[in-house]
Structures are given as C-alpha cells and as structure tokens.
Amino acid sequence: MTSKNHGLWGPERLLFPNVTRTGYLYASYFYRQIWLVALTKSEVAYCKPHSMRHYYGSRLLYAGVPENDVADWMGHSSTDVLREHYHYIFEGAEQRGRAAIATMLTPGADDPTERAEVA
Known part of the structure; x- marks a missing residue:
C-alpha cells in the first residue's frame, strides 16, 4: 500500500487511520481488517x-x-x-x-x- 494510492489522513499523515477516523489505529481493527486481508491478497506467509x-x-x-x-x-x-x-x-x-x-x-x-x- 502506498500513500499515493490511498492518501494520508490527519496531521499525523497516517496511512492506516482507524475506522472512527480519530487518528488512533486500534490493534484489533488493524489486525483483522487490514493486516490479515493484506497477507491473504498478497499470498504472503503469515x-x-x-x-x-x-x-x-x-x-x-x-x-x-x-x-x-x-x-x-x-x-x-x-x-x-x-x-x-x-x-x-x-x-x-x-x-x-x-x-x-x-x-x-x-x-x-x-x-x-x-x-x-x-x-
């Protein structure tokens, strides 16, 4: 993933802002909704x-x-x-x-x- 494709969010310029857009990326959300999905799509071993x-x-x-x-x-x-x-x-x-x-x-x-x- 790149910022060019997905944009950056907030003053911290986060690539992965959380779903509530508060600027905090909750580990449970990131892990299930982003990380595991990215590994699966890229066919990378865990x-x-x-x-x-x-x-x-x-x-x-x-x-x-x-x-x-x-x-x-x-x-x-x-x-x-x-x-x-x-x-x-x-x-x-x-x-x-x-x-x-x-x-x-x-x-x-x-x-x-x-x-x-x-x-």
Missing part, C-alpha cells in the same frame, strides 16, 4: 506486523543507511536505542568494514567494465 518493522530497520542498516537516519525514521529516541534493538547487525561490523575496504581497493572495483589484471 508474519506479525511488528516483524515488518524489524525487517525494514535491519534492511536499512545492512544497506548502509546511517544509524541516526534509521533511528529517526523508526521513531527511536537515540541511536543507543536503535543499537539495543539491532545489536546483532552491529556485531562483526569491523570485519564487514575491512571487507568493504578490501573490495574497494581491488583493481577494477571502481569500474565494473574494467578487468583486473592478473600479476
């Missing part, structure tokens, strides 16, 4: 709505989006809170950083059309 939030956050972090941006977008009060929730992503970060630098220093890494010369 998952909890909150799992999608964690998937979104972790994918952003794995893609290299800065922690402060992800924390802000997810509504966390600080990057410390973000690190608490996604600690598993930050484990091994040094090794991933070294691997990234090694890849960038590989001949031809800047230009995918360039062939690395073999010495």
